[in-house]
Amino acid sequence: MHAPADRRPVNIASIAAAIAAISAVGLGLALSIPLLAFELHDRGVPSTWIGLNTAVGGLATIALAPFLPNLVRRLGAGPLLLVAILSAAISLVAFKVTPSFVLWFPLRFVYGAALCVLFVVSEFWINAAAPSDRRGLVIGIYGTVLSIGFAGGPAILSLVGTQGWAPYLCGAAFFGLAGIPVLIGASGAPAIEKESTSGGVWALMRIAPAATLAAFIFGAVETGIINFLPLYGLRRGLDAGDAALLLTIAELGNVALQLPLGLLSDKVDRRRLLLGCGIVSLGGALLIPYLAIDSWALWTVAFLTTGIVAGLYTVGLALLGARFDGAALATANAAFVMLYSIGLTVGPTAVGGGMQLIDPHGFAWVIAAFLALYVLVVAGQIWRDL
Incomplete structure (x- = not known):
């Protein structure tokens, strides 16, 4: 395997x-x-x-x-x-x-x-x-x-x-x-010569939760940010142009940080890097409500947080490739994309509901809750394997 x-x-x-x-x-x-x-x-x-x-x-x-x-x-x-x-x-x-x-x-x-x-x-x-x-x-x-x-x-x-x-x-x-x-x-x-004996998609989610759950968290948080960060900016006093600029800055983090994180994942333990990404992005989400909406500090936090959340996808995918091969790798990638798709559905619903309950900072609190869940799961897996 x-x-x-x-x-x-x-x-x-x-x-x-x-x-x-x-x-x-x-x-x-x-x-x-x-x-x-x-x-x-x-x-x-x-x-x-x-x-x-x-x-x-x-x-x-x-x-x-x-x-x-x-x-x-x-x-x-x-x-x-x-x-x-x-x-x-x-x-x-x-x-x-x-x-x-x-x-x-x-x-x-x-x-x-x-x-x-x-x-x-x-x-x-x-x-x-x-x-x-x-x-x-x-x-x-x-x-x-x-x-x-x-x-x-x-x-x-x-x-x-x-x-x-x-x-x-x-x-x-x-x-x-x-x-x-x-x-x-x-x-x-690449070809698959024989059927997977790994037990299927759901079994692989249990075998490699740090990698596969990364896809769910990325899908949920990334889609929540795309859908609601401009609205969050508007509700905190930005005009429409500046709210759109805030999302652009956040999404530039995705483009800028994947290559450095991928290179780093070749040199360190990938599960610990995923845990680090989860902790840093959780810290960023928790900071957002306390920063001035039109400040460089918020722009920097939005850039880094969004880019590091996207790093969960990059590093999680690399971890799957190191862990599995052949049919098991194809099945693991299917699990990865399934969880990403579920995250696409769950994320905007949860973030939108959070903003309705706690306007506007429910946006940041729900994103932080997703990331906290991921940190707990990965930390627990690493601790069990010590």
Whole structure:
């Protein structure tokens, strides 16, 4: 089950394929969620139904992820990624030409399933392709590209707008571009020779809670920040432009810190690094209510806290690659993405509820509660293994 140390040559084309696939996930999610919400709003669909339709994408991930290790074994990682890229591009354009809102539900499921395949298979691919002595570096680059993808979606919408065909065609074109490195690197895709004997997704969550729970916390906290940090800024007296700037500064932390954290994870115990990330980001969340909303101190804390929370994803993924290989690694990556998707659902609900109960600082207290839970779990696991 443990991946052996290796000094094999780096297959750049193979690694580039996995990184291209994850860039498509980041941009695809960040572009489609606001774009499709605007489209439905313009068609007069109530916000509750918009939310339900969006949630179908997450349900697709939770439903499909456990089956992906066997699909990779049977079909191969390269062909599976190419089918997912094609499905994502076609379904994104299909939203624009489908007048019936009812049909948007199966469409959203297909689109969510395609992104799920890209997410899980690219994570398995990057972990299998990365040499063990530089795994953190490679996954740091991978995490940085994912963060850039998340930033790129809104950037495209700000450039081309949310009306008409342009944003849909830009999104589909980006999927097509991402498919080129996948096509080139497909021959170097990792293979699964036999079925996993690890007991499945839920068993692996119990075996490696520090790594897999990191995905849930990242999904919950990151989505909570994206959804509610601007609103938190407004409720503490910022104007709309400064509130948006605060979120931009926070998200720049994601882009800036993944590579340093990945490099650090190659040199230290990754579980202890995850614990350190949890403690530092918990401290940052607890500081937020006590800092002036328009101060450099708050900007710095938002930058560092958001970037270090994203580091849970990067370091957690590297820890999975060091702990598992073959079919067990694919299953562990499926667990990782499932928990991330559950976090996407739980996080905004909890943070929004917290702000309603304690306005506005419930935003920071709920984020701190998520991080405190993670710190307790990881500290407990490390203490049991002493």
